Amino acid sequence: MYRSQPDAPRQDLAERLGQWLNVHDAIALHAAHQPLPPALPAQAPRRAATQPRAxxxxxxxxxxxxxxxxxxxxPPALPVEPQDSAFAPHHQRCLDQQRRMETAIEPLRAHVRQTLAAASPRLARLAALDATLERLLGGREQRLLSGVPAFLKARFEQLRQTRPDDWPEPFEQELQQALVAELDLRLQPVTGLIEALAQANASP
Known part of the structure; x- marks a missing residue:
């Protein structure tokens, strides 16, 4: 698969995050991250009721x-032949899959947050933090992911030049790999929330 040039040395995560947020964003993030008072003993039994939910x-x-x-x-709606030179159908296919991901994942993430919010104060804080991060960083994430079709177009042109007789198969593989990687990225937050709920349920 095509690989870009090595990236410059990675910045510290907190430093990079600071470049993405303005003062108002930082205040909102700080408020969502405020520690909660210790949970009252009477709240402990609620955790057992949430165990099946995880x-x-x-x-x-x-x-x-x-x-x-x-x-x-x-597979694409129409077979792709080596003589095909239009990227537009692949571009549309990529956009369609990205919309499907966004439309399907957003409701599940919101539902998982609601479940955590009802489970315990600590998990409610995590749900609130996730909601804040989605609001603050979601737009930037979408802008970055909108560059996937451009990456695929560059790869499309490169393969057509270097493998003019059999480019459709490797391009199809790389298109799917790119979209699966995007899917895994989009699912990371909701996966982490569910894992946090499962760990809370498993704690004595």
């Missing part, structure tokens, strides 16, 4: 991932 949410996550991956793996 497994349910994980199953829903697996179903969603499988459905979206099936869509990514579906």
């Amino acid at each position: 497994a349910d949410l994980l199953a829903a996550l697996h179903r969603l991932r499988a459905t979206l991956r099936q869509g990514i793996a579906a």
Whole structure:
């Protein structure tokens, strides 16, 4: 698969995050991250009631991932031939898959946050922090992911030049790999929330 030139040395995560946020964003993030008072003993039994929910949410996550991956793996509507030179159908296919991911993942993430908010004060704080981060960073994430089609177009042109007789198959593989990587990225926050719920349920 095509690889770009090595990146410059990575900045510290906090430093890079600071470049993405303005003063108002930083205040909102700080407010969402304020420590909570220790949970009262009377709240402890609520955790047992949420134990089945972690497994349910994980199953829903697996179903969603499988459905979206099936869509990514579906062949293009029209067969791609070596003589085809138009990138437009691949561009549209990529945009369609990105919209499917966004439309499907957002409701699940919101539902998982609601479940955490009702489980315990500590998990409620995590849910609030996730909501704040999504609001602050979601726009930047979308702008970055909007560059995926441009990357694929460059790869499309490169393969057509270097492998003019058999480029469709490797390009299809790389298109799917790029979309699966994007899917995994988009699912990371909701996966982390579910794992946090499962760990809280498993704690004595």
